[in-house]
Amino acid sequence: MKFFTKFxxxxxxxxxxxSRPENPKMYWKExxxxxxxxGIGSLPIVVIISLFLGAxxxxxxxxxxxxxxxxxxxIGQIVRDSMILELSxxxxxxxxxxxxxxxxxxxxxxxxxxxQIDALEIMGINTKTYLVLPKILAALLMIPCLITxxxxxxxxxxxxxxxxxxxxASDIFDIGLRSNFLPKNVWFALSKxxxxxxxxxxxxxxxxxxxxxxSLEIGRSSTTSVVVxxxxxxxxxxxxxxxxx
Numbered sequence: 001m002k003f004f005t006k007f008x009x010x011x012x013x014x015x016x017x018x019s020r021p022e023n024p025k026m027y028w029k030e031x032x033x034x035x036x037x038x039g040i041g042s043l044p045i046v047v048i049i050s051l052f053l054g055a056x057x058x059x060x061x062x063x064x065x066x067x068x069x070x071x072x073x074x075i076g077q078i079v080r081d082s083m084i085l086e087l088s089x090x091x092x093x094x095x096x097x098x099x100x101x102x103x104x105x106x107x108x109x110x111x112x113x114x115x116q117i118d119a120l121e122i123m124g125i126n127t128k129t130y131l132v133l134p135k136i137l138a139a140l141l142m143i144p145c146l147i148t149x150x151x152x153x154x155x156x157x158x159x160x161x162x163x164x165x166x167x168x169a170s171d172i173f174d175i176g177l178r179s180n181f182l183p184k185n186v187w188f189a190l191s192k193x194x195x196x197x198x199x200x201x202x203x204x205x206x207x208x209x210x211x212x213x214x215s216l217e218i219g220r221s222s223t224t225s226v227v228v229x230x231x232x233x234x235x236x237x238x239x240x241x242x243x244x245x
Contacts, residue, residue, distance in 0.1 A: 010206045016128040017136075031134040038100050038135075039142035045099060046092055050150040053087050054079060054157030062167040072168045076159070076176025083154035084189050090237050092150045093196035096143060097229040101204035104135055105225040108208030109218035117209070132205045139201035144193040151189065188244050195236050203229045 021027045061078045108131060111117050120127050155177065162168045207225035211217050 009210060010202075013128055013132065013206055013209060014202065016126070017133040019126050019129050021129060022125060027130065027134065030130065031138055034134045034138035035142055037103070038138050039145065042096055042099055042142075042146060045095060046146045046150055047153060049092065049095060050083075050088065050153035051157035053091060053150075054083060054154035054159075055161035057082050057087065057154070058158035058161045058167065059165065062162070062165075071176075073172050073176035073179065075162065075168055076173040077179055078176075079158040080155055080177050080181070081185065083151050083158070084185050086237075088150040088154055089147050089189050089192040089196060090233065092147050093143070093193075093200060093233050094230050096146070097200050097204075097233065098226050100139065100143075101200050101226050101229050102222045103204075104201065105204035105208035105211075105222040106218055108132075108205060109211040109221050112209065112211050113214060113218060128209070132202075132209060135205055136198065136201040139197045140194060143197035143200065144190060147189070147193040147196075188240070191244065192237065192240055195240065196233050199229055199232045199236065203232065 057079050058075060061075050061082075065072075065074060108117075111131070117127050117131070120130065159170060159173050159177075162173050163170045204222070204225035207221040207228075208218075211221040
């Protein structure tokens, strides 16, 4: 019963976001601020993770392909498809759930505990629209961009690792990158990116917006939001793969 209560509260929060803004310039400024926080703030960790994901995938793929009947260019094809279909969207989104999600939950939770949200509502501002909607829209804009960048960096990291480790030459790796490429895989990765972006932003926003108690509850709600977001990302990952592939 508690689940349905929280789920209904979550849906009402999403419904309450869509109202006419009191001051469009103020909302635009908040939206751009969230884009910088989510996009530029998460860029270093995304770059580091993507490069090493591609490198590790190349090394492990080469270790498993021991048959002389399998061409070496297959390594490039496997790294490309692995990064586009699964590693970049899922792993990056799980990391962003910890980086971005915990920040959103803590920020809104602190505003709720310190009664800043109540003060904004007394001033006649729809806090769901002003505080929650820019975060979700910024995540829907920036996280797919980060995942796209992650796929490119992962492939480049795998190519560099293959060349530096003398696993396969760069020109042979490039043959694998160009062979049997399906544009459908890119659309599938983008569909996962937008779905995961909505989960990463909306779930922590709910837990932070409706937190009650003191500073201890802020930490608990932040941790809970990250755990729930990661679980929903994995569930959505399976559901999208079963539906679209």
